[in-house]
Amino acid sequence: MKIAKHGGNIYEVAEKLGIQPSEVLDFSANINPLGVPTSFRKALIENISLIESYPDPYYQRLIQAIGKYHQINPNYITVGNGATEIIFSMISALKPKQALILAPTFLEYERALAKVGCEVHYYRLKEELDFIVDEGFLKALHEEIDLVILCNPNNPTGQMIHHEIMDKILDRCREQRINLMIDEAFNEFLDCPDEKSMISRIESYKNLYIIRSLTKFFALPGLRIGYGISGNLDMLQKIASVKEPWTINSFAALAGEVVVKDQEYICCSKAWIDTEREFLFEGFQGIPQIKAYRPAANYILLKVLDDQYVFLQEKLLEKNILIRSCSNYENLNKSYFRVAIKDREANEKLIRALREVFYEG
Numbered sequence: 001m002k003i004a005k006h007g008g009n010i011y012e013v014a015e016k017l018g019i020q021p022s023e024v025l026d027f028s029a030n031i032n033p034l035g036v037p038t039s040f041r042k043a044l045i046e047n048i049s050l051i052e053s054y055p056d057p058y059y060q061r062l063i064q065a066i067g068k069y070h071q072i073n074p075n076y077i078t079v080g081n082g083a084t085e086i087i088f089s090m091i092s093a094l095k096p097k098q099a100l101i102l103a104p105t106f107l108e109y110e111r112a113l114a115k116v117g118c119e120v121h122y123y124r125l126k127e128e129l130d131f132i133v134d135e136g137f138l139k140a141l142h143e144e145i146d147l148v149i150l151c152n153p154n155n156p157t158g159q160m161i162h163h164e165i166m167d168k169i170l171d172r173c174r175e176q177r178i179n180l181m182i183d184e185a186f187n188e189f190l191d192c193p194d195e196k197s198m199i200s201r202i203e204s205y206k207n208l209y210i211i212r213s214l215t216k217f218f219a220l221p222g223l224r225i226g227y228g229i230s231g232n233l234d235m236l237q238k239i240a241s242v243k244e245p246w247t248i249n250s251f252a253a254l255a256g257e258v259v260v261k262d263q264e265y266i267c268c269s270k271a272w273i274d275t276e277r278e279f280l281f282e283g284f285q286g287i288p289q290i291k292a293y294r295p296a297a298n299y300i301l302l303k304v305l306d307d308q309y310v311f312l313q314e315k316l317l318e319k320n321i322l323i324r325s326c327s328n329y330e331n332l333n334k335s336y337f338r339v340a341i342k343d344r345e346a347n348e349k350l351i352r353a354l355r356e357v358f359y360e361g
C-alpha cells in the first residue's frame, strides 16, 4: 500500500526552508486561487454566534441547499467533514471484500479499503494512452470484485473517463452486482460539469455512489466539507449508522449552504479556469524537457523526460515554489509531478522558474 502523503503541506516545507508558510508558492494543492467566496466571508461574520450552539445533527438546511444545487431529492444526500469522511464512511458501510481501483489515483481510497480489510486490485492505466481509462477496464471487472472506485476526473492524471466507457462500466457493474463509487471532487472545474457528472444516473443505478467535495472549487480546504449522493436509501441509512455525530462544524455547514448559491463566484471561477488552464498548458508545451498531460480540471500532470531532472521538486523549492511529487502513487515514479493551475501571476512565476531550472541548471 502506498503511504498517503498529500500535496499542500506548506507547514513542513516552510519549516525546512526557514520561511513562513505564507511565503511558499503552493502548486501542490489543487485549490481555486480566487479564495474563499465573499458571500461566505460575510455570512461568517454575521453568524459568528453559531459557535455557541451545536449544529443541527441532521444538517437539514445544508442538505436542502445541496439538493437544490443539483436539483435532486435531498434524501439522496449524506454530508461529511470533507469528501474524505464520506469516502471512509461509505467504504465502512459497504464493507467490500475485493475492490478495483485505478493506478494511479487518489491515495485515500486504499487507506479506507485497508481499514475494512478489503483486498485491492489495480487497473494500471497506460502511459502510452496518456493514462485514460480504456475498454480493457471492463475485462478487469471479474466476478470477485464487489466495489469499483473511479475518480473522475482522475487525480493526479487530470484525465476524464469518456462517456461511452463510463456507460459501459455503469451497466456492467449493475449486471454483476458490483457497487460503483465515483469521486467527482473536481467536477466543477470541468467544461460542462453537469453533463460530465453521473449524478443524473442515481435513480437508475442503485449501486452507484457519488462523492463530491466543496473544499477545492470553493477554496475551503481548512474548513472541510463534502457530501455523498446515492439513490440507495438502505445503504444511506447504513452510512448514517457508521458516522459519528456533528462531524461538520457550524461554519462548514453554513459555508455549504451559502457557496452553492453564489452564482457570481461560480461564473468568475469558470472564467479563470478556462483561461488559465490553456495558458499554463501552452506554457508547458514550450519546455522540451517536460511532457504535460492535457488537463480536464485544475491541475496538470507533468513528466520530466530526462532523469537528471527528477529533482525538480527540490530545485523549485530553492525558489520557494512547492509542486507535488507523484513518486508515491502506484504506477507512477519520481519522474512525475502534479501542479495546480493558479492565477496568472503565479502561473507565470512557475513557467519562469521551470525555464531557469532547465536552462540555467
Ligand SMILES: Cc1ncc(COP(=O)(O)O)c(C=O)c1O
Pocket (backbone or CB within 6 Å): 081, 082, 083, 084, 085, 106, 151, 155, 183, 185, 186, 212, 213, 214, 215, 216, 221, 224, 225, 226
Ligand atoms: C480525488 C479526491 N477526492 C477527495 C479528496 C478529499 O477532499 P476533501 O478535502 O473534501 O476531503 C481529494 C483531496 O485531495 C481528492 O483529490
